[in-house]
Amino acid sequence: ALLPILNYPDPRLRTIAKPVKEVTAEIKTLIADMIETMYDAQGIGLAASQVDQHIQLIVMDLSEDKNNPRVFINPKVTPLVEEKQPYEEGCLSVPEVYDKVERPNKVRIEALDENGEKIDEEVEGLLAVCIQHEMDHLNGVIFVDYLSRLKQTRARDKVRKIIKIREKQD
């Protein structure tokens, strides 16, 4: 089922996500719903925090054909390089706002997959950028937090307008 995505600056987006103790049937349903919601919103990632479920769960799919969803449960990300590189990020919770954020572009991901199997990978490029962006969501951080106050104000105003337009369309 499609889930509503919280929009910036909704305070619920600032909630710290709790670890998943057991991958229950309910969580498997949430994973399926998050993947469906991510594709519908044309995203390449989605954190559970964005659909108001405050558990440490991320889904991502960077494939062309949108047919290779990845699931990361209780993820831990460790930078593998010192230097940071800028990348033009977006966010499904801050629609139509894109801006450069500097992040290490090679990281180690340790997590569990949807079957509770261990994941331990070194990734770089967009995958590294995206997983750090999603990890931020689980810690109540949104990419606009890295931008200037002026850009944050502009982002807030722009999201407010876009939501009004979307509500008229519905």
Ligand SMILES: O=C(O)C[C@@H](Cc1ccccc1)C(=O)SCC(=O)c1ccccc1
């Ligand atoms: O809000 C989210 O977490 C999803 C977000 C993930 C993300 C994309 C790009 C850089 C960092 C994090 C998105 O999917 S935004 C929409 C999108 O598909 C996209 C935007 C910019 C570059 C590449 C993809």
Ligand SMILES: [Zn+2]
């Ligand atoms: Zn985001």
